[in-house]
Amino acid sequence: MTVDMAMATETQFHVLAVDDCLIDRKLIERLLKTSSYQVTAVDSGSKALEFLGLNGENELRDSKPASVSPDPYHQHIEINMIITDYCMPGMTGYDLLKKIKESKYFKDIPVVIMSSENVPSRINRCLKEGAEEFFLKPVQLSDVNKLRPHLMKGRCKEEEEDQPNNKRKGMEEIVNSPDRTRTRYNDGLEVV
């Protein structure tokens, strides 16, 4: 594996797909993999919540194995997007969307809803609740191509939050700032 390929794998987006229909799960998985996303597919909203470490009303932080980074922001599974069917037995896609938006850790993860039925009130309800997109089934490659901007936006946000200094500074500013030349003498100052 070349260095470039290794880096590509590291920064691969991870999408959680939720659909009770076996054929549609296979389809969405293939569509997402074609776009080079890592995919986890589950067959229900409750399995999705379980996977995310959101069980019941309290977020059981400790019950989920920590992902690689010990960073307190990343104690849950690393997921960059959730794409879910609307009509599912038990928990609907809308119910799942609400639970995700109520979650401290996952509320900013983009959620996309899929449905075989074109019901404007349903679509509006989901968008109002915070869904980024609503796809009519069968989902096609042209739909999946719309996901990338949402994923990129999410990543930029993540990278911002990862900076110990939360103020937005251009790289040039940091490198050339007078503070940096003084860090040799000042142990307490963190250099970004």
Next chain:
Amino acid sequence: MDRKQLQHQVAYTRRSLFDQGYLDDQFIQLEHLQDEANPNFVEEVVRLFYSDSVRLIQNIEQAMINKPNIDFGKLDDYMHQFKGSSSSIGAKKMMKECSKFREYCCAGNIEGCIKTLQLLKQEHATLRRKLETYFQLVKQAGLA
């Protein structure tokens, strides 16, 4: 038959599946997802559909036995699933029968449902035969 002739036959067979209304654009979408790493994707999806739909048909038939206490809501749910799967593989004629069935469900018309289910099963079997023949031809023509 030589390879060239076989390839012509594949193209002809494929064309007629569309022309005769058995398949729609979604089937082409599936073909686009096939590549060197996934050379049998379309056939895999179709096989999955057929094994899954047999189960669905059984559920539907079970739900229709209990006359006169038919749960039309449940029937409609099953048919909604069936229609969804059919739509995902581009099974055009089957989707039409599914829609008709759902209309009869809404109207609580069990006779209509029974009649339509028979037609649906026929379409289901016909498409299966045609697609199996098609996939066989594709392999023979060395296009797989």
